[in-house]
Amino acid sequence: MSNAISIRLETVFKSTLGIDAVPAGLSQKNCEAWDSVNHLNLILALEAEFDVAFEPEEIAAMQDLDTVKKQLAAKL
Amino acid sequence: MNISDFKIHHIGVAVADIESAAEVYRENGYLCTTPVFDPLQNVNICFAEKPDELRAELLAPADERSPVSDILKKSGGEPEVYHVCYAVSDIDQTISDLRKERWLLVKPPVPAVACGNARVAFLYSKEAGLIELLEEKS
Numbered sequence A: 001m002s003n004a005i006s007i008r009l010e011t012v013f014k015s016t017l018g019i020d021a022v023p024a025g026l027s028q029k030n031c032e033a034w035d036s037v038n039h040l041n042l043i044l045a046l047e048a049e050f051d052v053a054f055e056p057e058e059i060a061a062m063q064d065l066d067t068v069k070k071q072l073a074a075k076l
Numbered sequence B: 001m002n003i004s005d006f007k008i009h010h011i012g013v014a015v016a017d018i019e020s021a022a023e024v025y026r027e028n029g030y031l032c033t034t035p036v037f038d039p040l041q042n043v044n045i046c047f048a049e050k051p052d053e054l055r056a057e058l059l060a061p062a063d064e065r066s067p068v069s070d071i072l073k074k075s076g077g078e079p080e081v082y083h084v085c086y087a088v089s090d091i092d093q094t095i096s097d098l099r100k101e102r103w104l105l106v107k108p109p110v111p112a113v114a115c116g117n118a119r120v121a122f123l124y125s126k127e128a129g130l131i132e133l134l135e136e137k138s
Helices: A003-017 A036-050 A056-061 A066-075 B020-028 B067-074 B091-100
Strands: B008-015 B037-038 B045-050 B056-061 B082-089 B104-112 B118-125 B127-135
Touching: A003 A036, A003 A066, A036 A056, A036 A066, A036 B067, A036 B104, A036 B118, A056 A066, A056 B104, B008 B067, B020 B045, B020 B056, B056 B067, B067 B082, B091 B104, B091 B118, B091 B127, B104 B127
Parallel strands: B008 B056, B082 B127
Antiparallel strands: B008 B082, B037 B045, B045 B056, B104 B118, B118 B127
8 A cells, every 4th residue: 555545544534533643553442433433434434535435344344444454455 | 316205114213122112112102013133133123103103113232242232332321213214116226326425335235024024224324324225115
């Protein structure tokens, strides 16, 4: 994933979840703001930012930053 | 396509205990169906109906893994209306149309035991929240 894509991805995370930093290892388990509703908002924001579409099983699997990056990279 | 063109089938209400919630509805003149367990959502479901009133679907989590459990955690255990269900004639076409308008398909069509195995799907929009589609064949 290019640096430019990573920066755009971080921006989506920060604005959607209202967090100041996007540390490696970020996940739904260690981020209170990443709840079930914000998870859907995050996916919608990613779809809009990168003009991609995620399937329900992908959405369910994207519970941590690493998986989000992998799923996104596969569509770019 | 606009969801306001669809016919509302029911509202979905997350409750902690299906029997106690149904009892309150019965006391208020509703007829409640026998609760059924939906393994796909991991919830117990019953419908509360009264002539000329909006039908309510009461959903209680079977255990902590149920998505309804998360809703109740956020509401502090209080009952919460969390989705509106619309009846549509062609669920696949409706999903396709809504996806073009940036609705997110959260759960693809599956048979719902509480609805006579009619297919249901869930979609989400940031502006309108969570909706369920129920396929009613004419």
